[in-house]
Amino acid sequence: MRSITRLRGRPGGVVxxxxxxxxxxxxxxxxxxxxxAAPSAPDNTVYQLANGCYAVQSASGDFVRRxxxxxxADRASADEAEPFRLHAAQxxxxxxxxxxxxxxAHDGTNTVVATAAATPMTxxxxxxxxxxxxxTATTNxxxxxxxxxxxAMAEPGSQPDTGSFTLVxxxxxxxxxxxxxxxxxxxxxxxxxxEVRGFIDTHVHMNASEFMGGxxxxxxxxxxxxVTAALVDCPDHQPNGMPALLENVLSYGNPFExxxxxxxxxxADWPAQDSLTHEQTYYxxxxxxxxxxxxIFTNLFVANRxxxxxxxxxxxxxxxxxxxxxQAEQTRELQDYIDxxxxxxxxxxxxxxxxxxxxxxxxxxxxxxxxxGVEVSEPFGCSLRxxxxxxxxxxxxxxxxxxxxLGVRQMIVTHKFDNALGGTxxxxxxxxxxxxxGNYLGTGEFWQSEPCQxxxxxxxxxxxxxxxxxLIGMLPPGVTLPVYPAGPQCNSRGLTSLGEHMIQGLMDRxxxxxxxxxxxxxxxxxxxxxxxxxxxGVVSSHSWSDPSYYKRIYALGGxxxxxxxxxxSSDGTSETDGKPKEKGFIQAWxxxxxxxxxxxxxxxxxxxxTNGFGPQAAPRGDxxxxxxxxxYTAFDGTVMDKQHAGTRVFDVNTDGVAQYGxxxxxxxxxxxxxxxxxxxxxxxxSRGAEAYLQMWERARN
Numbered sequence: 001m002r003s004i005t006r007l008r009g010r011p012g013g014v015v016x017x018x019x020x021x022x023x024x025x026x027x028x029x030x031x032x033x034x035x036x037a038a039p040s041a042p043d044n045t046v047y048q049l050a051n052g053c054y055a056v057q058s059a060s061g062d063f064v065r066r067x068x069x070x071x072x073a074d075r076a077s078a079d080e081a082e083p084f085r086l087h088a089a090q091x092x093x094x095x096x097x098x099x100x101x102x103x104x105a106h107d108g109t110n111t112v113v114a115t116a117a118a119t120p121m122t123x124x125x126x127x128x129x130x131x132x133x134x135x136t137a138t139t140n141x142x143x144x145x146x147x148x149x150x151x152a153m154a155e156p157g158s159q160p161d162t163g164s165f166t167l168v169x170x171x172x173x174x175x176x177x178x179x180x181x182x183x184x185x186x187x188x189x190x191x192x193x194x195e196v197r198g199f200i201d202t203h204v205h206m207n208a209s210e211f212m213g214g215x216x217x218x219x220x221x222x223x224x225x226x227v228t229a230a231l232v233d234c235p236d237h238q239p240n241g242m243p244a245l246l247e248n249v250l251s252y253g254n255p256f257e258x259x260x261x262x263x264x265x266x267x268a269d270w271p272a273q274d275s276l277t278h279e280q281t282y283y284x285x286x287x288x289x290x291x292x293x294x295x296i297f298t299n300l301f302v303a304n305r306x307x308x309x310x311x312x313x314x315x316x317x318x319x320x321x322x323x324x325x326x327q328a329e330q331t332r333e334l335q336d337y338i339d340x341x342x343x344x345x346x347x348x349x350x351x352x353x354x355x356x357x358x359x360x361x362x363x364x365x366x367x368x369x370x371x372x373g374v375e376v377s378e379p380f381g382c383s384l385r386x387x388x389x390x391x392x393x394x395x396x397x398x399x400x401x402x403x404x405x406l407g408v409r410q411m412i413v414t415h416k417f418d419n420a421l422g423g424t425x426x427x428x429x430x431x432x433x434x435x436x437x438g439n440y441l442g443t444g445e446f447w448q449s450e451p452c453q454x455x456x457x458x459x460x461x462x463x464x465x466x467x468x469x470x471l472i473g474m475l476p477p478g479v480t481l482p483v484y485p486a487g488p489q490c491n492s493r494g495l496t497s498l499g500e501h502m503i504q505g506l507m508d509r510x511x512x513x514x515x516x517x518x519x520x521x522x523x524x525x526x527x528x529x530x531x532x533x534x535x536x537g538v539v540s541s542h543s544w545s546d547p548s549y550y551k552r553i554y555a556l557g558g559x560x561x562x563x564x565x566x567x568x569s570s571d572g573t574s575e576t577d578g579k580p581k582e583k584g585f586i587q588a589w590x591x592x593x594x595x596x597x598x599x600x601x602x603x604x605x606x607x608x609x610t611n612g613f614g615p616q617a618a619p620r621g622d623x624x625x626x627x628x629x630x631x632y633t634a635f636d637g638t639v640m641d642k643q644h645a646g647t648r649v650f651d652v653n654t655d656g657v658a659q660y661g662x663x664x665x666x667x668x669x670x671x672x673x674x675x676x677x678x679x680x681x682x683x684x685x686s687r688g689a690e691a692y693l694q695m696w697e698r699a700r701n
Contacts, residue, residue, distance in 0.1 A: 055168040057165060070113050085176050097176045121139060177264070179284040183638055197635075199296075211327070298541070301324045352407060353369045564607060565615075619655065
């Protein structure tokens with residue numbers, strides 16, 4: 001099994017390790033919590049079947065029963081019929097779950113079978129026909145019919161006269177497997193004067209299952225066939241985790257590490273706060289965060305062409321804009337899936353919004369407002385190759401229009417590598433070597449530096465390459481890493497003219513400029529443009545900009561969120577690069593708070609960067625002697641107990657933020673970690689959603 005000691009650090013360093021791991025890989029492989037908000041869609045007899053318990057009766061009066069051979073239809077009474085729990089696989093689609101855990105399924109042709117495995121063959125499209133229902137196999141369009149007391153599948157397009165069924169209400173159904181929420185109470189609606197009280201995450205990646213070619217990340221935020229299909233390990237991690245090179249290097253620092261690959265229902269080794277290729281934003285875990293106070297959730301579509309091309313296994317294209325389209329589609333499918341669990345379109349708690357007015361209405365309905373953003377390295381194909389931009393202003397205009405139509409309202413301009421829009425903020429230490437090599441592979445050039453001017457600095461570049469011999473071996477013959485001068489060095493690239501066009505285009509559309517990952521020179525250029533326009537729509541979403549810029553952001557009426565890492569500051573030095581460890585969330589909040597502007601409503605946020613190859617918060621250092629006590633009461637009165645998923649019970653005192661459902665626990669823990677400032681930070685965090693909305697509203701005026 002895996003070791004207890006694992007790599008920890010800020011998210012940028014982990015992404016750098018990912019680059020190194022991919023380079024190495026290239027060589028090696030050449031409760032359920034049903035909502036109570038008022039429905040926003042008309043009643044529909046099909047949608048209302050979700051989670052119900054029914055017997056299935058044919059038009060001739062036969063009931064479906066379970067026997068040793070599978071399922072059949074005969075003249076049994078309703079009490080003798082099989083009671084099925086109807087799990088909504090999507091709007092208008094269901095799985096028929098029997099009392100012994102087997103499901104009504106088909107074999108792809110004419111035969112109806114029983115199976116214990118949730119697969120696409122257990123997925124049925126249900127349509128109403130007068131007072132009856134027609135059941136069609138979602139995979140092939142064949143209709144379920146009865147023939148001589150047998151169940152069969154009719155040919156697509158035929159019109160069988162024995163293909164309608166009645167669903168008779170029953171009791172005694174088994175519960176379909178699902179992660180619990182373990183929260184009591186309903187999310188509060190808007191407060192006095194329309195103020196939205198609650199937390200905001202400005203930086204999370206719920207669609208990581210579709211990035212990097214789609215095969216690197218293990219698990220999904222949902223699956224039509226449920227949790228047993230969604231929370232499974234990657235095939236290349238089997239049988240004991242040792243083949244999982246990237247997971248082992250990224251998470252444990254040991255390419256020969258092992259881990260339990262079972263997933264649901266035991267989750268023996270994952271999710272974990274530092275297991276970086278396993279799913280952490282399963283929708284039920286996000287639901288718990290919403291019930292624990294989360295009101296705005298900024299889901300960033302993420303992609304990196306270079307790293308995708310390096311990874312050998314993929315099912316999706318590496319084109320970054322195509323990846324964005326795939327992730328946008330998955331997000332809307334997720335919204336529909338959650339709606340299906342709650343009885344129809346608009347009834348779910350997960351609501352994608354594209355304006356602050358929509359977000360306020362969602363809050364008024366007691367639901368979660370989901371905003372969309374983008375964090376890619378080559379937006380609109382704006383890569384840089386040997387100093388030549390691979391896009392033009394027309395590409396940017398068309399790309400921004402497409403993103404806007406997809407509902408995207410927040411954007412990071414550069415990410416990890418320099419591009420045609422500007423320079424990126426360096427990664428430091430040995431991990432910076434890995435990312436610099438990735439920059440070379442993507443652009444044909446290494447980072448170019450100059451002495452930093454002023455207070456703001458990029459992360460320190462390595463002045464020597466000790467320990468990087470294996471990385472250097474990835475470079476083409478004759479290419480050597482640059483050795484940078486000692487002292488603070490900053491990326492010499494600021495915003496290009498195309499980058500300025502991008503910033504102006506974001507302002508013209510009332511979109512939010514996220515300055516994280518911009519080099520300090522490019523960030524300064526961007527802030528200067530925003531200041532000249534008096535534009536409030538600016539954020540630092542997850543601690544990837546120089547803190548000295550926070551005062552300028554606040555002066556514009558912008559918003560600051562910190563990476564959701566350790567609450568307390570640490571002494572000593574980092575295990576990876578020998579530099580002093582960074583201050584914790586509480587101390588960073590104190591310092592940012594001092595820079596706030598009295599001209600604007602103040603609230604604070606966090607950027608979890610979940611699924612973004614950044615470790616989540618480990619248990620608080622003194623949690624063993626001064627733990628968060630369960631159950632606890634969230635700021636709005638919701639009672640939160642330890643979360644159960646299958647047979648696993650999660651506890652922030654021992655697990656840290658192993659998955660997103662523990663975010664409310666991490667925030668509640670701030671009251672303890674903050675000492676005399678505990679109440680103040682909880683108050684600031686609960687004002688975060690409103691502060692963000694007011695910033696967004698100013699950007700659109």
